[in-house]
Amino acid sequence: MPRIPDIPGNRVPPRSEQDSWVRDQVARLCQVDSRRFPGSQPVSFTKSDLAKLETQDFWVCEKSDGVRVLLLVSTDHTNTQMVFLIDRKNDYYELSGLYFPHHKNPQLPLQNTIVDGELVYDVDPRTNHETMRFLAFDCLVVDGENIMHRPLDKRYGRLQDYFYKPFAKMKKDHPQVTQNHPFDIRVKPIQFSYAAEMVFGEMVNLQHGSDGLIYTCVNAPYIPATDSNILKWKPPSENSIDFKLVLRFPPDLDNPSQPDFHAKPIFLLHVWCGDTKYEQYDQMYVEDDEWEKMKSSGEQYDDRIVEVHWDPAHKHWRMMRFRDDKPNGNHKSIVDKIIISIADGVEKDGLLERSNSIRTAWKARAARGPPPPSNVPMQTTPAIPHHANSMSGWAVSLDSVLRYGRLATSKWSKVGGPLVVAGMNR
Numbered sequence: 001m002p003r004i005p006d007i008p009g010n011r012v013p014p015r016s017e018q019d020s021w022v023r024d025q026v027a028r029l030c031q032v033d034s035r036r037f038p039g040s041q042p043v044s045f046t047k048s049d050l051a052k053l054e055t056q057d058f059w060v061c062e063k064s065d066g067v068r069v070l071l072l073v074s075t076d077h078t079n080t081q082m083v084f085l086i087d088r089k090n091d092y093y094e095l096s097g098l099y100f101p102h103h104k105n106p107q108l109p110l111q112n113t114i115v116d117g118e119l120v121y122d123v124d125p126r127t128n129h130e131t132m133r134f135l136a137f138d139c140l141v142v143d144g145e146n147i148m149h150r151p152l153d154k155r156y157g158r159l160q161d162y163f164y165k166p167f168a169k170m171k172k173d174h175p176q177v178t179q180n181h182p183f184d185i186r187v188k189p190i191q192f193s194y195a196a197e198m199v200f201g202e203m204v205n206l207q208h209g210s211d212g213l214i215y216t217c218v219n220a221p222y223i224p225a226t227d228s229n230i231l232k233w234k235p236p237s238e239n240s241i242d243f244k245l246v247l248r249f250p251p252d253l254d255n256p257s258q259p260d261f262h263a264k265p266i267f268l269l270h271v272w273c274g275d276t277k278y279e280q281y282d283q284m285y286v287e288d289d290e291w292e293k294m295k296s297s298g299e300q301y302d303d304r305i306v307e308v309h310w311d312p313a314h315k316h317w318r319m320m321r322f323r324d325d326k327p328n329g330n331h332k333s334i335v336d337k338i339i340i341s342i343a344d345g346v347e348k349d350g351l352l353e354r355s356n357s358i359r360t361a362w363k364a365r366a367a368r369g370p371p372p373p374s375n376v377p378m379q380t381t382p383a384i385p386h387h388a389n390s391m392s393g394w395a396v397s398l399d400s401v402l403r404y405g406r407l408a409t410s411k412w413s414k415v416g417g418p419l420v421v422a423g424m425n426r
Contacts, residue, residue: 009093042230044341057218058193065209066120073113081109097180122207132183148222194359236345243269285316
């Protein structure tokens, strides 16, 4: 498994004045009533979603194996710029050394902006040198404007033009500024949904881990919650679930009222039911030699969020890694959907087989053009203006009436103008 980055920066003290101020600012910028994490969450891909890819426009990119964060560029009344990372626990980390210039005037700071992305470690295959990178893929707010209601292509365009390009130009013109940067920044490349094979082909050149694909509907707004318009594809055998791991030790033979902490415990998987409530769901299988390594590591295993996958050959759950970046495991409603995805998942070959039909349907929609907005009442043909009806020998264009409104009366008109102009008969 690739190494997961620790979030850089200084954590904003919970329930402090700064914590309250920055949370209120994020809620205001995102135009939400809650202080919860405002990022969207994908749903697992199932066979029924193949029809979605044929009937709607989606973009696709690789699913990076890292830590999901939002990057907040905040400016106060003095135009001072501050930069924060927000993790899925909704903890805030203040960063130093970063500056984002304005897209119109690089001498001025970029105003309040929230960008969605993932922190990864890129490892150079020649030197094994690690570089922490923030891979940006969406934008909620840019330069003080909330764009969550806009389609993905518009948000992605703002991400490139307003956020990344001025920053990249600053780095190119003044490379010394990167010396104090806590991480590098890139924008994740995105392809049309029918180009999944291209994305798979490019994965071999990635310097970070990638365990699947993310499909995002182009025409959908950004939703700060679980969003059925964002589809997370993994091979069915690699679909994973996050549970809380709870260890239960057998009783000590010499003192049955006390647990025997040297014995191998039962590894229970508890599913999150909301708030602080968990229920027992299943067990995780751990081999004896694995348990010995766990004991010798001295690491805490009990009461942590663990990512597991289903081993179809042996019919049990196996541990992948701990997810300390998450405050809770997957909600039980999400677990149900992932189970369906495991049982009714789509293999890579099946996904690529549909690429031609997805492309054909996409091109057909593009040829037809966008449908008329459903919330706009159909226009009716207006009556021809009275003065137009009285025109003799003139062809009245309804197009001009519809596009430009009533025609203004001209003093040079044959209908209403003078008979003689500058001594000449009209």
